[in-house]
Amino acid sequence: MVKKTDRRQIRTKQLLRQALLECIEEKGIDHVTVTDVAERANLNRGTFYLHYRDVPDMLDTLMNERFEQVFSLVRLLDPRELSQYAFAGEPYPKVLAIFEEVLRNADFFKVMLGPKGELSYAMQFRNLMSSHLFSKLEYIMPEGAPTLVPREYLVAYMTAANFGMVLHWIQNGFRETPYQMALIATQLVNHGPIVSSGIRTVPRIEAPNDAPGS
Structure with missing residues (x-):
């Protein structure tokens, strides 16, 4: 019963x-x-x-459920692992898992991140992504480690770029598969826009020896 x-x-x-x-x-x-x-x-x-209790309570419940599920996956990301898959021409599995989760809740994300949805919800995603990137970079490269640009601008760029890519996918009706999106994201995150656009080729000397399948 x-x-x-x-x-x-x-x-x-x-x-x-x-x-x-x-x-x-x-x-x-x-x-x-x-x-x-x-x-x-x-x-x-x-x-x-x-x-x-009411509509706001229902909204909060649904938004928190999806938020926690997606970011339980985001927290697993490791840029060093991602590079191995990028040089092997494969999608990073942990990125693939995120796109699969978004697609499983396609109706929810399409509405909530759409023009009639909740703007603060989009900002919540961006802010937590930014916080995650800061903590990851701090672990990999402690404060004071040399970088080409200030860390805060690096994080701002990466956050906006990655969130914008996911949002574009949602707003365009999920045309690509999660696999295709994960491959796109893996290449863009690792190689950046200049190499990804084909203006410059991928430097072979950067490819790690322990790439998947090697």
Whole structure:
């Protein structure tokens, strides 16, 4: 009996989630009410209140769930590992996992990061990505280590570039597969825009000896 109840609750939350996203697309995030969501899901308001206090509470719950899931994967990234795959011409598996997770929740990210979604949510993603990059660089290259540009500008550039790439993929309807996107991201992050554009070739002397498959 418990399992049946759990399945029913999961199904109800799925209906509410889909209804919320559809309402946001139609009315904008600031104009959606509990009645809107319940009616769209063909459920009564009482059922909605069994799971959420109100629309902002539901939004916060959904956003936090997706946020934590994506960044549990982002935190695993290691630039040194990524370089090995870039020189081997393969997508970095940990980057691939991120794109696969985004695609699994394509409807959510398309709405929430779209024109009628939540701007602060996009900023939240960017800020945590920036914080992650700072901590990773600090671990790999302690403060005072020589860099071509100031660390804060390096992090700002990498954060904006990577978030912009993901956002472009979402806004263009997920045309590329997660594999293709992971390969693009792996090459861009490791080689930068000049080499990635073909203006300059990849210096062979930089290729590590322990690349995958070597």
